[in-house]
Amino acid sequence: MRLYPESALSQLEFDKVRTLLNELCNTDYSRQKADNLRIHTRKEFIDRDLKQSHEFKMILLQQQYFPIDFTINISKDIKLLSIPGALIVGEQWMLIKKLTECIGSIFRWFDNERRIAFPAMSEVIKDSYYEKIIVELINEVMDDSGVVKDNASDDLQKIRLNLFKRRNELRRMFEKVVQKMAKAGFTADIDESFSNGRRVIAVFSEHKRQVKGILHGESDSRKTAFIEPEETIELNNEVFSLENEEVKEVQKILRALTAKLSVYAPLLNQYIQIIGEFDFIKAKAGLAVKMNANLPDIADKAQIKLVEAYHPLLLLYNKVSGKKTIPVSLNLDEQNRILVISGPNAGGKTVTMKTIGLNQLMLQSGLLVPVSATSQMGIFKQLFIHIGDTQNLQFELSTYSSHLLHMKHFMENANGKTMFFIDELGSGSDPNLGGAFAEVIMEELSRRHSFGVVTTHYLNLKVMANHTQGILNAAMQFDEVNLLPMYKLITGKPGSSYTFAIAERIGLPNHLINRARKLVEEDHFKLDRLLNRTEQDLQLLEKEKKELNRLMKENERLKKEMEIVLDKERHRQQVEILKNQNKITEDRLVYLKDMERKLKQVVLDWKKSDNKNEVVKNLQNLLFKQKETIVVNKLAKKVDLKYKELNDQIIVGSLVKLKKNYQVGEVKEIRGKRAIVQIGLIPMNVDLVDLIPVQKMEEPK
Numbered sequence: 001m002r003l004y005p006e007s008a009l010s011q012l013e014f015d016k017v018r019t020l021l022n023e024l025c026n027t028d029y030s031r032q033k034a035d036n037l038r039i040h041t042r043k044e045f046i047d048r049d050l051k052q053s054h055e056f057k058m059i060l061l062q063q064q065y066f067p068i069d070f071t072i073n074i075s076k077d078i079k080l081l082s083i084p085g086a087l088i089v090g091e092q093w094m095l096i097k098k099l100t101e102c103i104g105s106i107f108r109w110f111d112n113e114r115r116i117a118f119p120a121m122s123e124v125i126k127d128s129y130y131e132k133i134i135v136e137l138i139n140e141v142m143d144d145s146g147v148v149k150d151n152a153s154d155d156l157q158k159i160r161l162n163l164f165k166r167r168n169e170l171r172r173m174f175e176k177v178v179q180k181m182a183k184a185g186f187t188a189d190i191d192e193s194f195s196n197g198r199r200v201i202a203v204f205s206e207h208k209r210q211v212k213g214i215l216h217g218e219s220d221s222r223k224t225a226f227i228e229p230e231e232t233i234e235l236n237n238e239v240f241s242l243e244n245e246e247v248k249e250v251q252k253i254l255r256a257l258t259a260k261l262s263v264y265a266p267l268l269n270q271y272i273q274i275i276g277e278f279d280f281i282k283a284k285a286g287l288a289v290k291m292n293a294n295l296p297d298i299a300d301k302a303q304i305k306l307v308e309a310y311h312p313l314l315l316l317y318n319k320v321s322g323k324k325t326i327p328v329s330l331n332l333d334e335q336n337r338i339l340v341i342s343g344p345n346a347g348g349k350t351v352t353m354k355t356i357g358l359n360q361l362m363l364q365s366g367l368l369v370p371v372s373a374t375s376q377m378g379i380f381k382q383l384f385i386h387i388g389d390t391q392n393l394q395f396e397l398s399t400y401s402s403h404l405l406h407m408k409h410f411m412e413n414a415n416g417k418t419m420f421f422i423d424e425l426g427s428g429s430d431p432n433l434g435g436a437f438a439e440v441i442m443e444e445l446s447r448r449h450s451f452g453v454v455t456t457h458y459l460n461l462k463v464m465a466n467h468t469q470g471i472l473n474a475a476m477q478f479d480e481v482n483l484l485p486m487y488k489l490i491t492g493k494p495g496s497s498y499t500f501a502i503a504e505r506i507g508l509p510n511h512l513i514n515r516a517r518k519l520v521e522e523d524h525f526k527l528d529r530l531l532n533r534t535e536q537d538l539q540l541l542e543k544e545k546k547e548l549n550r551l552m553k554e555n556e557r558l559k560k561e562m563e564i565v566l567d568k569e570r571h572r573q574q575v576e577i578l579k580n581q582n583k584i585t586e587d588r589l590v591y592l593k594d595m596e597r598k599l600k601q602v603v604l605d606w607k608k609s610d611n612k613n614e615v616v617k618n619l620q621n622l623l624f625k626q627k628e629t630i631v632v633n634k635l636a637k638k639v640d641l642k643y644k645e646l647n648d649q650i651i652v653g654s655l656v657k658l659k660k661n662y663q664v665g666e667v668k669e670i671r672g673k674r675a676i677v678q679i680g681l682i683p684m685n686v687d688l689v690d691l692i693p694v695q696k697m698e699e700p701k
Contacts, residue, residue: 107130304331305332349423360377383419386421667691
């Protein structure tokens with residue numbers, strides 16, 4: 001983004017946002033990115049950065065764990081890895097191992113589900129991969145404390161085994177010598193010590209000539225001498241030699257490991273960048289949580305539609321001090337590109353302007369902004385700002401001359417992708433002449449389709465904004481009764497400066513106020529008074545609107561309560577229906593219990609009675625009599641209407657009716673006292689006594 005002047009970022013306090021972001025970073029890579037935070041003008045870059053910040057914000061709010069615990073900068077160690085013949089020692093290898101393990105945890109975190117859930121964040125590792133062989137090769141050589149393992153090579157294993165044996169021999173021999181010297185009374189308070197890596201005995205200086213060995217030195221007081229005993233000199237030499245061999249073999253192994261893993265130096269540098277990127281995204285998300293920032297809708301065009309936008313730094317400051325922050329809502333598009341804000345001094349005009357500018361810079365830097373998620377923000381390629389006294393002593397320019405110089409740059413370079421901010425347009429000169437120039441400047445900026453915010457006290461600019469297409473009036477609300485700013489932006493109308501109202505409230509003499517009024521043109525005074533009254537009327541309307549909204553909410557609450565009452569009544573009716581159903585169920589239970597009792601009696605009768613047929617008959621009557629009677633009566637009526645009973649003898653081919661169930665069939669075979677009767681498709685073996693010969697009657701015409 002092109003900025004004018006060079007101090008634009010500091011004027012909008014963007015440098016303070018970068019400082020806050022830097023404090024949340026844990027790696028050198030992310031701190032450097034925070035200090036050099038780039039303001040993008042391409043939508044794809046802005047979208048990517050914003051979505052990454054938004055996704056990590058969701059992780060923080062859901063208190064999920066993301067594995068970026070490794071924050072140490074080991075770029076120099078990795079650079080050493082790529083140099084032929086270089087040697088990396090144990091502690092450095094442990095850091096490289098931790099870096100690789102951290103990357104492995106990140107790749108495992110991004111499983112298939114999370115890659116879908118966090119697509120923007122997963123792009124950070126899209127062009128990389130996790131190489132587990134780095135950790136495997138280090139583990140083959142090093143233990144967890146960074147010491148080369150004994151089995152790293154056969155030679156090292158032999159050297160350390162010999163060294164272990166010689167040290168044990170040396171320890172036993174040395175202990176014997178110390179005991180011998182102690183009995184002789186030669187040793188000082190400290191029996192033994194080390195000098196140049198060799199074990200020595202501390203003896204009193206007066207006995208040093210009586211001890212055979214090598215004198216390695218004396219104490220500062222000259223009372224103690226340090227002597228290597230003659231008996232241990234040879235063993236000390238062997239140990240010293242083996243230790244040197246061990247060091248050389250370890251260096252040889254580490255140099256070989258360095259050469260083997262040197263091919264992964266570019267990949268390890270990429271790992272550092274990946275962790276730095278995620279740490280930077282985490283810092284942006286942490287800042288968003290602090291500011292309660294959101295992701296608005298981004299359009300690839302110049303537009304500003306802010307819903308409940310807060311000044312980020314003012315919001316954080318007021319949070320600490322417990323004060324309330326008033327949000328700003330406004331909409332600038334192709335129809336209304338320039339906003340002219342008027343109102344009394346200290347009413348919040350400049351803060352409103354900085355709120356818009358700082359949020360726009362943060363958005364195009366990939367930072368979430370403290371606005372409602374329903375906001376729609378565009379993309380600008382230029383940002384011009386002119387706030388405060390710009391008197392330039394170096395070039396001997398007055399305040400107004402410097403002001404015009406800035407306006408000249410605005411008008412020459414502004415276009416449809418420019419956002420500008422001008423505080424007190426036209427100030428610093430004669431009100432009439434300065435106001436005329438201010439109108440010309442606004443007309444030119446509007447003609448160039450630039451978007452911006454202008455603050456002013458000039459009435460002519462308020463009038464101009466009211467009838468010029470593309471320019472919109474706005475005012476900061478002011479409590480005239482208490483003489484307190486309300487810091488609330490109202491678009492669509494100009495605001496009064498409350499000059500005379502403030503003078504009256506602070507107690508200036510009335511005759512001075514009246515003289516001042518006479519000096520002002522009558523039309524000018526009437527217009528200011530009209531603006532004053534209009535603003536108060538709008539405040540009254542705003543109060544009435546809030547009261548109406550409150551009543552509507554109350555009405556909605558009562559409606560919900562009524563629905564709850566109706567639901568309770570419906571529930572009561574359902575309970576009554578269920579009670580009636582339960583009554584029917586209770587009657588059935590009574591019937592079933594009675595039936596159970598009768599069946600038990602039948603069982604008892606069966607056990608006691610000799611006449612089993614009678615018991616069966618009673619059981620049939622109990623279980624089937626009622627149903628059978630109904631069914632049989634129906635069948636009997638149907639059969640009697642179609643068939644007529646005969647007194648003929650039953651023979652093969654006769655049409656017969658069963659006495660028990662009134663079914664009709666044809667006799668197919670007679671076997672003694674029984675007959676085979678075909679009823680439909682089923683043949684039945686029936687006693688002849690239970691059959692009645694019948695004849696089908698003719699159907700009436």
